[in-house]
Amino acid sequence: MKIHRYLTLEQGLALVRGDKKPQDFGVFVLALQSTNAQLFLVTTACQCCGLRGTHFRVQSNGCYKNRLNLYAATAHGEQLLTRDHIVPRSLSPTIFGLANANLLCQQCNAFKQDALCTLSWLREFRQKVLLAVDAKKVLRGRNRHLQQTRKERKALHARVGTEVLLHWLACL
Numbered sequence: 052m053k054i055h056r057y058l059t060l061e062q063g064l065a066l067v068r069g070d071k072k073p074q075d076f077g078v079f080v081l082a083l084q085s086t087n088a089q090l091f092l093v094t095t096a097c098q099c100c101g102l103r104g105t106h107f108r109v110q111s112n113g114c115y116k117n118r119l120n121l122y123a124a125t126a127h128g129e130q131l132l133t134r135d136h137i138v139p140r141s142l143s144p145t146i147f148g149l150a151n152a153n154l155l156c157q158q159c160n161a162f163k164q165d166a167l168c169t170l171s172w173l174r175e176f177r178q179k180v181l182l183a184v185d186a187k188k189v190l191r192g193r194n195r196h197l198q199q200t201r202k203e204r205k206a207l208h209a210r211v212g213t214e215v216l217l218h219w220l221a222c223l
């Protein structure tokens with residue numbers, strides 16, 4: 052991914068709030084209305100492990116509008132904070148905007164995959180993986196379980212829909 056510009060946390064948030072214009076930072080086409088960008092007004096920290104975003108980068112993957120991506124500086128380098136779809140995209144073709152969005156760091160998002168789970172479940176699972184003697188084994192077992200239960204999740208989604216699943220997860 053080509054890096055166009057580094058922005059501080061405050062500069063990026065000023066853009067999303069509309070207090071500053073992309074041109075103020077020498078950027079021209081920037082997707083600020085996207086759910087990803089709007090999510091930064093709700094939070095700038097991973098909702099599972101609490102990792103805090105420290106800076107933004109304006110980036111392009113070549114064919115779309117430039118995007119504002121949030122990163123956290125860690126001891127092991129930068130970690131991207133990503134938008135997680137609470138009800139996974141593989142189940143819900145409708146995007147559902149902010150109602151279906153959570154900010155997760157790449158690591159927590161990778162732990163979640165396409166599970167239908169609450170944040171507290173994800174936190175516990177993350178702890179289990181991090182404390183495991185053989186973390187790869189725990190992850191392999193989990194991935195197998197996700198694979199085996201994919202049909203059930205799809206059937207459940209087809210029966211009740213995204214909105215009901217979001218409500219159900221919020222009540223657990």
Ligand SMILES: [Zn+2]
Pocket residue numbers: 097098099100101102155156157158159160
């Ligand atoms: Zn995290």
